Amino acid sequence: MCAEVEETLKRIQTHKGVIGTIVVNAEGIPIRTTLDNSTTVQYAGLLHQLTMKARSTVRDIDPQNDLTFLRIRSKKHEIMVAPDKEYMLIVIQNPSE
């Protein structure tokens, strides 16, 4: 099972346009990253706040609902966040490459 996870992670990193992949745990400590440490920490910190806010928004509207995925499309890239209780998976892709 672990091998499959590794394979999938590797495949994701090698897809077209993917700039970086980050897995952080609940405290914001990176578990896996393909970017440098400062960028990783910055992304993790900022995206965590945003995810919390997004989740709060979703649940405020309907408490039975919950946030499953977050995508931010910007001029240069697209940031995709898969939040969870214990970790956060962040992928930055440049889709127009």
Place this chain on the structure above:
Amino acid sequence: MSIPTAKLKKPTLKVTPSSRAMNISTSGILRLNRSATYARSINASVSRKSFCLAADSKILEKSSVQTPKHTIQVLDENGKDVTPRPVYQPDPAAVQSKHSKIFASDTSGGTMSDFYSTTYQTTTNASFAGAFTRSLFGSGSVSIGSQSIMESMSEEIEDPSSKRDNSISLSDVQVKREEVKELIQEEMLDDMVDLYLVESDTLCLLDMPAISVSVDSMEAESVKERNSRYTELCKNRTGNDKYMGRSMQTFNGASKTKEVQSEAITMADAATIANNWDMYDSFCSAGQGEVDLSTDTDKASIAEMIHQNHGPTRTMERTMSVISSSTIVSSSSSRMEMEPFVVPSESKPDPELILQSEEFQQHLFVMERIILENIYQPKLAAYRQLPTLEDPDSMPKAVPMVVSRREESSLDEEGPPTPALERLWSFSCELTTGRNVSSMAWNKRNPDLLAVGYGQFAFKDQKPGLVCCWSLKNPSWPERIFTCQSGVTALDFSASSASMLAVGMHDGTIATYNVQSREKTPVIDSSDCVHKHTSPVWQVRWINHERALSGEDKGEALISVSADGRISKWFLRKGLDCIDLMKLKRTRNDRFKRQVGEKERKSEALISRQAPGLCFDFHPTDSNIYLAGTEEGHIHKCSCSYNEQFLETYQAHKGPLYRITWSPFCSDVFLSCSSDWTIQLWRQDLFTPVLGFMSTQRAVYDVMWSPKWATVFGAVNEGRMEIWDLGASILDPTIVNPASPGVKLTSLLFATETDCVLVGDSDGQVSVYQLKNFTAGEGTQVGTLEDIIGSTLASQL
């Protein structure tokens, strides 16, 4: 009482009343002292009393430090000693000039009460405790209420000097007491002093008996009765002569202000914002019956926020938490959750555990699909016949787009756009490169799921086969990968249980896989079957029999045809077993037979009496009739009811037949393709083909009717892929797509709902092409096909 006053005159015994009074004053508890043992007990415990007193009261200590006979002398102008002498010698121990000491010595009174518990009764009087703190200075027994003493006390209260005298006398007494104490100490320094801590009687400081009585209590009845009597009385009272209203005047008690000093009360601010979901979460968890939820909620939520405030890398400013950390529960939580009722104190999840968890895999899976969607979005949109959205930020691409638009417009000027194939993408990954695509099948329930079998056709290049289940949402990696021991030559998805995939292999094995599970092994395998195929299985099909044959089970059955000349029907009966529906016997050419006769039999050496079967197809409506194609080039029409004889034989092809397929729209018409470079269109009742199609001199490996138009079919031969539209032309294919050099195209599949064609080649790629500018007309064109057939037949006659 006279006793205390009498005793006051004796210096030694001065201790006793004073101490007693002090006891009374300090504790604020009035004790009636009438016991005879009083003197004895006091004497015995004098030392301890004084000890306690000395320890507690600062004033007492100070006074003990002061000069023993410290007298204050008041001298008037004339130097006369007008020191007022107290009328009443107060109990020196009772002096408490500082009010606070009353409280302090209250505790001492408490300790002393230990000694007195056995001898004294405690009486409580709420009013006395409050009002007589001052009046207890030097009071004897106020509870007894000797007015003389009280008056004297009240006088003395206003007189400040009396206090001093009190202190002086106290100091006197104190010194004496000290002396007494010291004597004892010198003698008995090394003695073990036993201190007995005895639980005192309960001191009732305030007793306000309740006005209301519980219904269940024993007095309830009497109370109720009294109540009812009273209400009656009230009722009777109004007009009754017996009762007269009179006004009275009562004394109002004199009020007195009292100041109290206490330590500063620490206050802490706590605030929270209750979100909608916060309340919902607490409510849900409360409904699940968690203990102490309400208290925990507040503590936990606050604790969460504290931790989040102190989180190591977080500089979050949470609008919710304005909390001082002093008085709140400090939790060692490390989880940044929003559930407020969780106060986890567990260790943080191991990173390895996170990576291996199910949720992480799921998230990765979703993430990969989303990334691919970003990459393939235009292609997938074209597949689904949705308008493709241009990325507004991709400026550099705008230029080539403009160019192509100009090209298209120039084409438009020439005439109607020619039908063409546009290559959208191809399913391939590193696992499949180099393998030959032998068969493809769509899932019957999920039209986005494609199963592709990889295996060599020829005998010499055999290697282990592969079955990949691809999803449209991920063209770069298959969802399921099954490796088989020999090359895969046939595939089909079941219609009744949509996750069953039947696989036929080059060594004759038939296996079924469950694509829903993640297991890599087949559900069942035919390798143990006695009657298994001994030669490559060239086609498998799940056929739904509506009519049961000879009482057997209805429903779906797996039918296979293999090169050992048998068409078998497989079923599960203690393992996979099969019965033969038909044995394909070799049929010799009738013409030769007639001419040559017996000589033919001798010269022709038969390897086997069976003709290898290569393909079959069941009639779309009548599941009893099927066609089978053999290596000899014969097409046999057979029935499930007869397994000895063919119903019909159609002979036209000169080479092995690779595919037979009934038309989905016209139930009489079928197509066959073979390695003799031709595709033949037949009608069921005619023994010669109605139409034949030949475009190149290459073996045609696969042919398939279009699911949308009755006049369209696609064919794939070694070098190229062709789409024929009989309504447009019966001589040439409408669309031709050549294969990449060095690659042979081996299989073809139409997509059911969209205008797309899938082509598999010998390099392991399954390319998806979209039919552009192609339409055979409105409707299914069944009429057109029949017209064509009719006109062709008419022209032949």
